[in-house]
Amino acid sequence: MKKTMAHLHDKKRSGQKIVMLTCYDYRTAVLQEKAGVDVIFVGDSVGTNVLGYGSETEVSLDEMLYHLKMVKRGVNEAYLLVDMPYRTYEEPQIALETARALLAQGADGVKLEGIEPSIIEFLRGHGIEAWGHIGYNPQLHRDVAVQGKTFEQAAALIEGALELQRAGASMLVLELVPEELADVITNRLSIPTIGIAAGRYTDGQVLSVNDMLGVNPQKLRHAKLYMDFSGQALEAIRSYSEEVRNREFPAESHVRHMKESELRRVEE
Numbered sequence: 022m023k024k025t026m027a028h029l030h031d032k033k034r035s036g037q038k039i040v041m042l043t044c045y046d047y048r049t050a051v052l053q054e055k056a057g058v059d060v061i062f063v064g065d066s067v068g069t070n071v072l073g074y075g076s077e078t079e080v081s082l083d084e085m086l087y088h089l090k091m092v093k094r095g096v097n098e099a100y101l102l103v104d105m106p107y108r109t110y111e112e113p114q115i116a117l118e119t120a121r122a123l124l125a126q127g128a129d130g131v132k133l134e135g136i137e138p139s140i141i142e143f144l145r146g147h148g149i150e151a152w153g154h155i156g157y158n159p160q161l162h163r164d165v166a167v168q169g170k171t172f173e174q175a176a177a178l179i180e181g182a183l184e185l186q187r188a189g190a191s192m193l194v195l196e197l198v199p200e201e202l203a204d205v206i207t208n209r210l211s212i213p214t215i216g217i218a219a220g221r222y223t224d225g226q227v228l229s230v231n232d233m234l235g236v237n238p239q240k241l242r243h244a245k246l247y248m249d250f251s252g253q254a255l256e257a258i259r260s261y262s263e264e265v266r267n268r269e270f271p272a273e274s275h276v277r278h279m280k281e282s283e284l285r286r287v288e289e
């Protein structure tokens with residue numbers, strides 16, 4: 022059964038956690054779908070994780086569309102969310118065009134960073150499920166830093182969250198905020214919150230799939246390494262290299278032969 026926005030809201034009401042992961046390609050989408058992930062999310066973190074960019078701000082709309090299309094081919098029941106990339110939603114009409122381009126490729130909803138209630142309201146007015154994303158915002162903040170640690174900052178984030186909800190945001194991502202603040206915001210909102218580096222009490226969790234699989238070899242404070250992909254892959258690539266050089270690969274089991282009679286004629 023397709024996981025709709027109503028389904029995600031039901032999860033909050035009934036106290037079931039929402040599972041979300043970033044996804045950048047078809048094969049990984051198939052795995053996430055098979056594992057029953059609720060929200061498969063094409064994040065603009067594709068820029069640093071896959072494209073080799075230094076920042077999310079380098080990712081274009083065309084690149085988001087390209088990755089969205091490959092992920093979409095592997096998604097069936099999960100809710101498919103996509104990021105609106107840097108500077109593609111500065112004005113309501115431009116935001117609408119961006120969102121429509123992404124929905125046309127099969128996204129169920131779009132996410133945008135910052136406290137932008139007028140954009141959210143405009144998209145919602147056009148029937149688009151728009152997610153907010155506050156706290157640390159990679160598109161907007163130069164340095165990675167915990168947001169909302171002081172009373173003033175925390176109060177501004179709580180007010181911002183309420184404003185986004187009033188504007189019609191479907192969901193809210195909270196990134197790199199103290200657990201206590203994420204808890205307060207989650208309790209104040211009727212829409213579900215999804216946390217990353219935001220502690221235990223949000224309605225759901227999101228991680229970059231590259232971080233949790235260890236494709237990114239760095240251990241980040243907020244993430245848990247569920248496997249050591251980069252370590253195992255490095256080992257595998259080294260073994261392959263060694264075996265080619267040693268003439269161990271390919272072995273008899275990997276090769277195909279021709280009939281001796283045919284071979285004799287070739288050799289003649």
Ligand code: KIV
Pocket residue numbers: 043063064065066067104194196217227229
């Ligand atoms: O692009 C991304 O990975 C994100 C998550 C941090 C929520 O926006």
Ligand code: NA
Pocket residue numbers: 064065066077104159
């Ligand atoms: Na993002």
